[in-house]
Structures are given as C-alpha cells and as structure tokens.
Amino acid sequence: MRNNLEIALKISSDLMTYCHHHGATDYDTKISEGDEAIMYVIQAYPVQVTDEQLEGLVKRLNAPRQRDVEHEYWELIGESEDFSELMLVGMSCDEAKIDYDGTTLTFTLLRHY
Numbered sequence: 001m002r003n004n005l006e007i008a009l010k011i012s013s014d015l016m017t018y019c020h021h022h023g024a025t026d027y028d029t030k031i032s033e034g035d036e037a038i039m040y041v042i043q044a045y046p047v048q049v050t051d052e053q054l055e056g057l058v059k060r061l062n063a064p065r066q067r068d069v070e071h072e073y074w075e076l077i078g079e080s081e082d083f084s085e086l087m088l089v090g091m092s093c094d095e096a097k098i099d100y101d102g103t104t105l106t107f108t109l110l111r112h113y
Helices: 004-020 051-061 067-076 085-091
Strands: 026-033 037-045 095-100 105-112
Touching: 004 026, 004 037, 004 085, 004 105, 051 085, 051 095
Parallel strands: none
Antiparallel strands: 026 037, 037 105, 095 105
16 A cells, blocks of 8 residues: 555545635645554635535545555545545545534544554
C-alpha cells in the first residue's frame, strides 16, 4: 500500500475538490501525523450545501473502514466526477466528523495506521 503521506494528500485533495464544487475559494488544511494515527482537519469557505447534501456527505464519510480491501479503494479514489469516491474516503478512515455553519464546512478525520 502507498505510504501514509500520499494517502493523506489524496484524501485532503478529494475533500477540497468536493468543497470547490460547492463554491469554496478559501481552504485551511492541517494534517497531523501521530504515532498511531493521522488526523486531518480541513476547513473550506464559503460553501453552499443543502441539508440533503450535508446528510449524504456525512453518510458517505462515515462508511465503516474496510482495512482488508483498502488498497483497492486507493486505486479508485479520485476516479469519479460524481463524488461517490467520498464513500471510499470514508472507508479509508476510522472516524469522520463534519461541521457546517452555513458558510464554512469543516472535516475532521482520523485514520489509524
């Protein structure tokens, strides 16, 4: 499997691409590598998403992690234009929290090694 930094950058890129398609022009990204996990905190603004879109986003990013087939998901992430790859991002992470205040969308993801 690819190294953790490559995966972190790809996941961050996919999340920022989603935000870009929903109007974001400013991004704050923090990727922290710890001994046992990597944490992503990504804020994007201004973002316009409906309650239905937000609900779908939360559902996709909270898909259960699939360690046994994760290497296959890596190959698929970024291959789709319809954002279904965000479920693949969710399947590559252990925890996902999404906050939206009407203009700023914040992702906090945790991925254990």
